[in-house]
Amino acid sequence: MLALIKNEWIKLWQKRTTQIFTILLFLVPIVIAIGGKTLAGQLVGCPLQANDLLQSLGSITVPYHLVLALIVGAIVADEYSGGTIKNLLIQPFTRNQILLSKYIVSLLLNAVYAVGLWFDLWLSGNFISGFQSPLATVPGSAGTSVLLASLGMLFSVFWANILIVSGTFLLSTLFTWPGLAMAFSVLMLVVDNFCSAVATIYMLGRGMTWLKWNPFNVFNMNKIFGMKIMHIPLHATDLHYWQMMLMCVCYSGICYLLSTLIFKYRDIKLHDH
Secondary structure, three states: OHHHHHHHHHHHHHOHHHHHHHHHHHHHHHHHHHHHHHHHHHHOOOOOOHHHHHHOHHHHHHHHHHHHHHHHOOOOHHHHHOOOHHHHHOOOOOHHHHHHHHHHHHHHHHHHHHHHHHHHHHHHHHHHHOOOOOOOEOOOOOOOEHHHHHHHHHHHHHHHHHHHHHHHHHHHHHOOOHHHHHHHHHHHHHHHHHHHHHHHHHHHHHOOHHHHHOHHHHHHHHHHHHHHHOOOOOOOOOOOHHHHHHHHHHHHHHHHHHHHHHHHHHHHHHHHO
16 A cells, blocks of 8 residues: 555656646745735835744645645546556556545645645745744734744644545546546635635624534634634634534545545446446
8 A cells, every 4th residue: 555655646746737836836935025025115114024924824825725726636537538547447456545545645745735835934034034033922922932823824724725635636536637627626716715705694694603514614724723822702603623623524534435436436437348
């Protein structure tokens, strides 16, 4: 199984799309650091500092979500479009092992991006804006350090992205053309904002607080963590942090189970031909 995971990991990084998207993603913090130093200094007279950049981890969540969705959205679909799926299925591994290895590789990619982006933000801020100690206290947080706050936000984004990985993995299993899988993955991110806004309107306007259990609410983990360190009380429409973590695991599990069913069905179709 480890050999299979290693092989899938190597295959993923051999793709030109993975290489290009990764480079573009890791350029984002550098661009933000340069822009924050020049534009913020000109507009408000106060350039963006290194710790400000580290605390603004949420500012890179959109490109982080997008790149992850684009890469994972094609991880299974590429096998169908490239005609390599039959070669994959004749290997001495079970169908579940093959699919699980791709899913594990997708989760590993999420972890690598999360850790890499944190260091990218920290290094970009300190090299471009000047060194600041990450042990400094976040203003208004009653003693929480910038380091702890940024790591908490990093974990929140990483954990929420598990659902993005699972959802896009399901789409990649469903569609045999990677372009379509990637397009629907991006569409899912767009629908996320719309559905969250509609759910909030109904929760506030009609008291339908049960809507807070909708899967798109997982992407508010970063906001809930920020409220926690700033000691801001939760609203009736908010879930507790641990509830969001649990909900993410449940919905991700459902997505993966559906993926295995679809993959098994497509496997049968391939053998019929």
